[in-house]
Amino acid sequence: xxxxxxxxxxxxxxxxxxxxxxxxxxxxxxxxxxxxxxxxxxxxxxxxxxxxxxxxxxxxxxxxxxxxxxxxxxxxxxxxxxxxxxxxxxxxxxxxxxxxxxxxxxxxxxxxxxxxxxxxxxxxxxxxxxxxxxxxxxxxxxxxxxxxxxxxxxxxxxxxxxxxxxxxxxxxxxxxxxxxxxxxxxxxxxxxxxxxxxxxxxxxxxxxxxxxxxxxxxxxxxxxxxxxxxxxxxxxxxxxxxxxxxxxxxxxxxxxxxxxxxxxxxxxxxxxxxxxxxxxxxxxxxxxxxxxxxxxxxxxxxxxxxxxxxxx
Numbered sequence: 001x002x003x004x005x006x007x008x009x010x011x012x013x014x015x016x017x018x019x020x021x022x023x024x025x026x027x028x029x030x031x032x033x034x035x036x037x038x039x040x041x042x043x044x045x046x047x048x049x050x051x052x053x054x055x056x057x058x059x060x061x062x063x064x065x066x067x068x069x070x071x072x073x074x075x076x077x078x079x080x081x082x083x084x085x086x087x088x089x090x091x092x093x094x095x096x097x098x099x100x101x102x103x104x105x106x107x108x109x110x111x112x113x114x115x116x117x118x119x120x121x122x123x124x125x126x127x128x129x130x131x132x133x134x135x136x137x138x139x140x141x142x143x144x145x146x147x148x149x150x151x152x153x154x155x156x157x158x159x160x161x162x163x164x165x166x167x168x169x170x171x172x173x174x175x176x177x178x179x180x181x182x183x184x185x186x187x188x189x190x191x192x193x194x195x196x197x198x199x200x201x202x203x204x205x206x207x208x209x210x211x212x213x214x215x216x217x218x219x220x221x222x223x224x225x226x227x228x229x230x231x232x233x234x235x236x237x238x239x240x241x242x243x244x245x246x247x248x249x250x251x252x253x254x255x256x257x258x259x260x261x262x263x264x265x266x267x268x269x270x271x272x273x274x275x276x277x278x279x280x281x282x283x284x285x286x287x288x289x290x291x292x293x294x295x296x297x298x299x300x301x302x303x304x305x306x307x308x309x310x311x312x
Contacts, residue, residue: 041285042067070281073107097179109152123217
């Protein structure tokens with residue numbers, strides 16, 4: 001990649017989460033724990049869904065892809081954060097920064113598409129249970145996931161090109177713990193008005209393009225649930241989609257706050273980024289396992305198989 005516009009500097013300095021050594025030590029322990037739990041939780045979900053034939057359905061196919069994405073998403077930012085918490089000087093090269101921007105957008109973008117597809121899956125299961133097999137086939141699921149990766153990749157390339165064409169002069173300090181495009185714009189001595197407009201349009205198109213199907217799916221789902229005469233039926237239908245709804249609120253809420261509000265380097269910016277890049281990937285497997293009887297049963301069956309295998 002030709003970085004002709006970046007010839008004046010070779011890297012950036014990250015301010016990180018704190019400049020207090022004691023606070024950084026505590027934060028290191030906290031985020032190391034979060035990262036380990038993220039790895040264990042999502043790898044467990046992948047193992048259980050892959051090993052248990054009862055979970056070889058479209059909903060769990062999407063969920064396994066979500067777990068894989070959460071592993072990738074967390075690994076884009078958290079290892080670098082952990083390294084910086086132990087370092088006096090927090091630096092990142094221009095190439096490393098742009099690489100991080102690309103992978104943040106491709107993983108987050110694909111996850112947004114995936115959450116939208118999972119909403120449609122719940123809509124088909126609750127509103128059209130008799131036609132579910134026709135509406136959501138395994139072949140369609142694979143195509144939808146591939147399209148998600150393709151569209152997110154295209155969007156990520158556009159976003160990185162915005163950063164590549166910026167001129168960075170003397171300002172080298174990023175008031176954040178990671179490289180995100182909103183934090184790079186204030187460092188540029190170029191006219192960034194067009195870049196900001198493109199970023200906002202891209203975020204709105206991507207955000208609304210994935211959020212509106214979720215909104216309309218849940219509008220129909222709620223209408224269908226409320227029309228059910230059986231209290232048991234309503235409770236069961238709500239339980240099948242409540243985990244997904246919590247995941248949507250956590251992901252979209254923090255993501256839209258980060259990319260649509262003006263960048264200020266404030267605590268809100270940092271908290272929003274930490275929420276969707278570190279905390280949400282850790283919570284997703286807990287949300288889907290604790291509130292899902294099928295996953296709980298599958299975990300028990302998988303554990304019994306493992307104990308039987310190692311005990312024989």
